[in-house]
Amino acid sequence: MLTSIYDGVIKGDLQSVKEGVAQALTAGYDPSDILTTAMTSAMEEVGRRFENEEYYIPEMLIAARAMHGGMEILRPHLAKTDAEPVGKVVLGTVKGDLHDIGKNLVGMIMEGAGFDVVDLGVDIYPEKFIEAIRQHRPDFVGLSALLTTTMPAMRTTIDKFKDVGIRSQTVVMVGGAPINQAFADEIGADIYAPNAASAARKAIEMLRRT
Numbered sequence: 751m752l753t754s755i756y757d758g759v760i761k762g763d764l765q766s767v768k769e770g771v772a773q774a775l776t777a778g779y780d781p782s783d784i785l786t787t788a789m790t791s792a793m794e795e796v797g798r799r800f801e802n803e804e805y806y807i808p809e810m811l812i813a814a815r816a817m818h819g820g821m822e823i824l825r826p827h828l829a830k831t832d833a834e835p836v837g838k839v840v841l842g843t844v845k846g847d848l849h850d851i852g853k854n855l856v857g858m859i860m861e862g863a864g865f866d867v868v869d870l871g872v873d874i875y876p877e878k879f880i881e882a883i884r885q886h887r888p889d890f891v892g893l894s895a896l897l898t899t900t901m902p903a904m905r906t907t908i909d910k911f912k913d914v915g916i917r918s919q920t921v922v923m924v925g926g927a928p929i930n931q932a933f934a935d936e937i938g939a940d941i942y943a944p945n946a947a948s949a950a951r952k953a954i955e956m957l958r959r960t
């Protein structure tokens with residue numbers, strides 16, 4: 751069953767992914783297993799094919815659309831709804847970058863861990879992050895970047911937080927495939943997490959410490 755979801759994402763077959771996810775949930779598969787074993791691993795394969803020029807932008811786009819369709823069905827199963835929020839996070843993909851699957855996953859997993867999530871979307875300019883921080887007063891601000899060319903926008907965003915005097919009260923988390931701990935340290939981010947589960951875990955650990 752998970753194989754058919756995996757194949758569906760790779761082929762960009764939205765209908766079969768949606769049906770596959772619904773069936774797997776009914777059959778009692780763990781939602782996070784469906785996500786990692788069948789879906790995110792399929793996106794990795796899509797990336798590999800793109801790199802090898804077996805796939806081009808249209809194939810990547812339809813795979814992403816299929817992934818989104820499946821995630822929408824999984825979302826309520828990953829997210830808890832009843833408990834009081836443990837904290838608040840503002841999330842966005844930085845300026846110039848349109849990739850949102852990873853960021854959405856971080857949002858879903860953090861929601862599941864009890865966070866209130868304000869998702870600003872993609873191509874978010876520093877000014878928009880600043881506006882959201884002032885409005886929502888989050889415990890964490892999560893910046894996502896998937897392109898090496900948009901990694902510098904993370905630094906610019908953090909620098910703008912300093913310029914307007916909100917850096918010290920803002921805990922910045924960064925992530926995305928090209929990001930690592932060394933880069934996070936270099937740009938002065940507070941938390942780096944390589945995946946959605948560790949993002950939620952690290953955020954909770956930090957809240958417990960404060």
Ligand code: B12
Pocket residue numbers: 790793794796797798800801807810811814846847848849850851852853855856891892893894895896897898899923924925926927928942943944945946947949
């Ligand atoms: C799908 C995809 C697209 C889709 C995006 C659809 C969408 N709605 O997101 C489309 C087709 C639009 C696209 C476009 C482009 N893409 Co693209 N894309 C991908 C692909 C195949 C998958 C990305 C993905 O969703 N991965 C799955 C998720 C689950 O993983 P993830 O994003 O890494 O997220 C996890 C962690 O990184 C982390 N994380 C992510 N964000 C955050 C945030 C925080 C705060 C934290 C703590 C953690 C965290 O947690 C996540 C979950 O565990 C990758 C290849 C790859 N393997 O990454 C290429 C890739 C990222 N794309 C690439 C390129 C080049 C492009 C384009 C420039 C192509 C072009 N010539 O037009 C454009 C750029 C458009 C733009 N301005 O952004 C390159 C980037 C190369 C580079 N060195 O920068 C890649 C690596 C492909 C490749 N191998 O060459 N792309």
